[in-house]
Amino acid sequence: xxxxxxxxxxxxxxxxxxxxxxxxxxxxxxxxxxxxxxxxxxxxxxxxxxxxxxxxxxxxxxxxxxxxxxxxxxxxxxxxxxxxxxxxxxxxxxxxxxxxxxxxxxxxxxxxxxxxxxxxxxxxxxxxxxxxxxxxxxxxxxxxxxxxxxxxxxxxxxxxxxxxxxxxxxxxxxxxxxxxxxxxxxxxxxxxxxxxxxxxxxxxxxxxxxxxxxxxxxxxxxxxxxxxxxxxxxxxxxxxxxxxxxxxxxxxxxxxxxxxxxxxxxxxxxxxxxxxxxxxxxxxxxxxxxxxxxxxxxxxxxxxxxxxxxxxxxxxxxxxxxxxxxxxxxxxxxxxxxxxxxxxxxxxxxxxxxxxxxxxxxxxxxxxxxxxxxxxxxxxxxxxxxxxxxxxxxxxxxxxxxxxxxxxxxxxxxxxxxxxxxxxxxxxxxxxxxxxxxxxxxxxxxxxxxxxxxxxxxxxxxxxxxxxxxxxxxxxxxxxxxxxxxxxxxxxxxxxxxxxxxxxxxxxxxxxxxxxxxxxxxxxxxxxxxxxxxxxxxxxxxxxxxxxxxxxxxxxxxxxxxxxxxxxxxxxxxxxxxxxxxxxxxxxxxxxxxxxxxxxxxxxxxxxxxxxxxxxxxxxxxxxxxxxxxxxxxxxxxxxxxxxxxxxxxxx
Amino acid sequence: xxxxxxxxxxxxxxxxxxxxxxxxxxxxxxxxxxxxxxxxxxxxxxxxxxxxxxxxxxxxxxxxxxxxxxxxxxxxxxxxx
Numbered sequence: 001x002x003x004x005x006x007x008x009x010x011x012x013x014x015x016x017x018x019x020x021x022x023x024x025x026x027x028x029x030x031x032x033x034x035x036x037x038x039x040x041x042x043x044x045x046x047x048x049x050x051x052x053x054x055x056x057x058x059x060x061x062x063x064x065x066x067x068x069x070x071x072x073x074x075x076x077x078x079x080x081x082x083x084x085x086x087x088x089x090x091x092x093x094x095x096x097x098x099x100x101x102x103x104x105x106x107x108x109x110x111x112x113x114x115x116x117x118x119x120x121x122x123x124x125x126x127x128x129x130x131x132x133x134x135x136x137x138x139x140x141x142x143x144x145x146x147x148x149x150x151x152x153x154x155x156x157x158x159x160x161x162x163x164x165x166x167x168x169x170x171x172x173x174x175x176x177x178x179x180x181x182x183x184x185x186x187x188x189x190x191x192x193x194x195x196x197x198x199x200x201x202x203x204x205x206x207x208x209x210x211x212x213x214x215x216x217x218x219x220x221x222x223x224x225x226x227x228x229x230x231x232x233x234x235x236x237x238x239x240x241x242x243x244x245x246x247x248x249x250x251x252x253x254x255x256x257x258x259x260x261x262x263x264x265x266x267x268x269x270x271x272x273x274x275x276x277x278x279x280x281x282x283x284x285x286x287x288x289x290x291x292x293x294x295x296x297x298x299x300x301x302x303x304x305x306x307x308x309x310x311x312x313x314x315x316x317x318x319x320x321x322x323x324x325x326x327x328x329x330x331x332x333x334x335x336x337x338x339x340x341x342x343x344x345x346x347x348x349x350x351x352x353x354x355x356x357x358x359x360x361x362x363x364x365x366x367x368x369x370x371x372x373x374x375x376x377x378x379x380x381x382x383x384x385x386x387x388x389x390x391x392x393x394x395x396x397x398x399x400x401x402x403x404x405x406x407x408x409x410x411x412x413x414x415x416x417x418x419x420x421x422x423x424x425x426x427x428x429x430x431x432x433x434x435x436x437x438x439x440x441x442x443x444x445x446x447x448x449x450x451x452x453x454x455x456x457x458x459x460x461x462x463x464x465x466x467x468x469x470x471x472x473x474x475x476x477x478x479x480x481x482x483x484x485x486x487x488x489x490x491x492x493x494x495x496x497x498x499x500x501x502x503x504x505x506x507x508x509x510x511x512x513x514x515x516x517x518x519x520x521x522x523x524x525x526x527x528x529x530x531x532x533x534x535x536x537x538x539x540x541x542x543x544x545x546x547x548x549x550x551x552x553x554x555x556x557x558x559x560x561x562x563x564x565x566x567x568x569x570x571x572x573x574x575x576x577x578x579x580x581x582x583x584x585x586x587x588x589x590x591x592x593x594x595x596x597x598x599x600x601x602x603x604x605x606x607x608x609x610x611x612x613x614x615x616x617x618x619x620x621x622x623x624x625x626x627x628x629x630x631x632x633x634x635x636x637x638x639x640x641x642x643x644x645x646x647x648x649x650x651x652x
Numbered sequence: 653x654x655x656x657x658x659x660x661x662x663x664x665x666x667x668x669x670x671x672x673x674x675x676x677x678x679x680x681x682x683x684x685x686x687x688x689x690x691x692x693x694x695x696x697x698x699x700x701x702x703x704x705x706x707x708x709x710x711x712x713x714x715x716x717x718x719x720x721x722x723x724x725x726x727x728x729x730x731x732x733x
Binding site for chain 1: 659661662663666698702707709726727728
């Protein structure tokens with residue numbers, strides 16, 4: 001089969017049994033990769049209501065037909081499980097070199113189930129897999145653990161995916177690292193892996209699935225790589241990384257500041273990509289076969305602390321939340337916070353969101369110095385942030401409360417504390433201020449993982465009918481989807497909801513194909529949608545179309561929603577934090593709030609567009625339309641997943 | 653003539669406009685509009701720039717006055733652009 005290994009690896013950590021399954025070609029055509037393979041497995045095999053940190057939960061890693069090819073943006077994979085943070089759909093994507101190496105090791109997906117009595121790691125090489133003891137690296141920091149694992153397997157080029165001590169200690173927003181500095185950041189999947197006592201997955205291989213049309217893949221690779229230096233935005237992306245957005249967003253009044261009170265930060269220059277480049281940037285890093293090279297590597301050796309470059313450098317989200325949102329204007333503090341989170345494998349977004357929420361509680365008298373164990377948890381106190389991260393990773397004292405995330409933490413604190421928790425479905429929202437772009441509010445509310453910025457487009461791009469001959473960001477990019485006229489940013493009417501729905505399918509497709517958002521989003525005229533179709537055709541040889549690819553995207557949205565609906569999540573869980581319905585206190589959009597009624601009306605309209613009921617539950621008609629008829633009986637409660645293997649029994 | 657300060661933000665500041673303008677004070681005719689100021693510095697008007705005028709969202713047809721400040725911000729969505 002072109003583009004795939006045709007094999008899925010299943011590892012039962014309770015029994016130590018390792019099996020290989022061979023899905024049918026139709027399975028691959030229907031579920032494709034990433035999010036959709038994970039959704040199929042989790043919906044088929046998990047019973048609703050299970051403990052996310054119990055052995056019944058399963059952790060799935062999956063790649064797509066594009067993974068490991070030469071085009072920029074393809075070396076990513078998805079990880080999925082029931083989330084210990086939200087109790088619903090858990091998913092995160094990561095890049096680096098591990099995804100391509102995993103595929104070269106001979107598999108398209110990995111299912112981890114059960115739990116081991118003792119710490120173990122999984123070693124996969126050239127189609128073979130074995131579990132090995134990991135007691136000697138349990139409790140070790142990730143850099144040392146990676147070196148030990150490479151030594152153990154006798155191959156310094158082996159790629160390591162691992163949890164850190166936060167995952168071992170079941171921090172609800174612990175993450176998983178690839179190659180030390182690329183992260184499956186969201187949803188607390190590191191805690192799931194830790195609950196199974198699986199410390200790492202080490203991979204090495206040389207298998208390359210055949211391509212149907214290698215010449216077209218070479219053409220697409222060359223075209224993209226040659227275009228980067230001349231592209232006005234991608235070239236800056238290469239120079240400054242994602243941190244390039246800090247100052248413009250502050251100028252535009254949509255840089256989250258003071259736990260989402262304001263939109264402009266006076267010290268934005270001090271945490272900008274430009275300042276990082278001038279002070280602590282050592283070099284750029286990249287993912288397998290990607291010419292964009294947007295990743296940062298920073299280092300610092302000062303009297304107050306050192307920053308180890310092995311852990312990469314801060315991305316925009318991390319800077320926005322540990323920086324402006326916490327009123328910290330020093331890039332070194334932000335970079336140190338990032339390094340600690342990476343060292344221990346903690347999601348920087350949820351961690352920073354939880355700490356700034358705790359700062360609000362502290363300043364408003366809801367947390368005392370006694371409770372914080374003497375930490376002066378005031379906004380702007382960078383040292384307090386670093387102390388908190390150390391405590392969170394170990395669930396030490398006050399850190400045990402912070403390790404629960406802002407929702408659970410504020411419910412325990414009580415009083416007005418939940419009003420300071422900026423989360424959706426229990427997951428902290430990232431560093432994008434939706435009061436200046438209301439479609440982002442829909443993205444937060446309707447992301448199946450909770451507060452997440454990688455589920456929908458940012459509406460300012462599509463507010464002007466830019467000339468496609470002159471502009472590198474153009475509405476013309478999304479006209480193939482049927483969006484033909486500009487739509488205002490501060491608007492939640494039917495046209496906006498329609499555009500959001502159409503674009504959400506594209507964003508979901510990105511996670512099905514495990515492609516990099518920076519290279520594929522139809523916003524800035526790099527890969528066009530028809531070129532993605534061309535790449536899929538070239539790899540697989542399938543007679544496919546944009547229509548079928550969008551169906552894959554919608555299938556992903558709907559399966560993730562079905563997972564949440566089965567867990568009891570619905571309309572009430574799509575609501576935003578109270579503060580987003582209150583006026584911004586600074587910046588260009590001062591005084592603007594998300595209108596609650598318009599937002600809730602938009603949710604209902606979106607459900608209708610999707611073919612879901614009034615509580616957002618996918619209807620049996622839409623499930624059949626999406627060729628997901630097997631989900632109907634599961635959603636109606638007539639059949640429940642049994643924990644039995646589903647793939648080998650899958651008949652079409 | 654009036655003097656208006658124009659700041660460029662983000663990659664515009666880094667790369668300048670196609671006419672080579674990188675920010676600073678410019679002289680414009682009396683009663684010049686925001687639209688005319690953008691044309692004067694050579695900013696591509698086909699792009700979805702966000703423009704602020706004395707700290708508030710700009711109206712392209714608004715008249716400028718001596719000492720006004722414009723900030724031109726590229727389309728930006730956080731981590732992406």
